[in-house]
Amino acid sequence: MSDQQQWQSxxxxxxxxxxxxxxxxxxxxSNGEQADISEQGFLICHQGQYRAWKNSCPxxxxxxxxxxxxxxxxDGQQLVCHVHFAHFDPLTGDCLSGPCQQKGLSPVKFIESGNMIQVPVSTHLVDTD
Ligand code: FES
Known part of the structure; x- marks a missing residue:
């Protein structure tokens, strides 16, 4: 498997x-085999800054x-999980209130490129056990 990161605009x-x-x-x-799963990320603009997070509540x-x-x-000042209303800082991903228990959002790398932003096609290998 290649370590070359693939990007999407x-x-x-x-x-x-x-x-x-x-x-x-x-x-x-856990049996050592590998499998591909689909996830979702989201890119935001807050106070003129961009951030990309995995769309998965901690x-x-x-x-x-x-x-x-x-x-x-x-009020546009926080990110909210609408399942149990955890609130997050849009720029740091930190848990501000709710049941996220000080666990923040997972960041996704991004690169600004003109009017577009490059985000990865895939994340790194994750162990399930
Ligand atoms: S799943 Fe997001 S607050 Fe419970």
């Missing part, structure tokens, strides 16, 4: 908005958005 979201993208992950099963692993692409609180 995602349009930059507007201030206070999010764009979702697909992400593959190769997992190593509380119970659910996607954060209650409707596709809806991640921000009503």
């Amino acid at each position: 995602v349009a930059k979201p507007a201030e206070g908005e999010a764009v979702c993208f697909d992400l593959k992950a190769r997992v190593r099963l 509380h119970a692993g659910a996607p954060l958005d209650w409707m596709p692409g809806q991640f921000f609180s009503e």
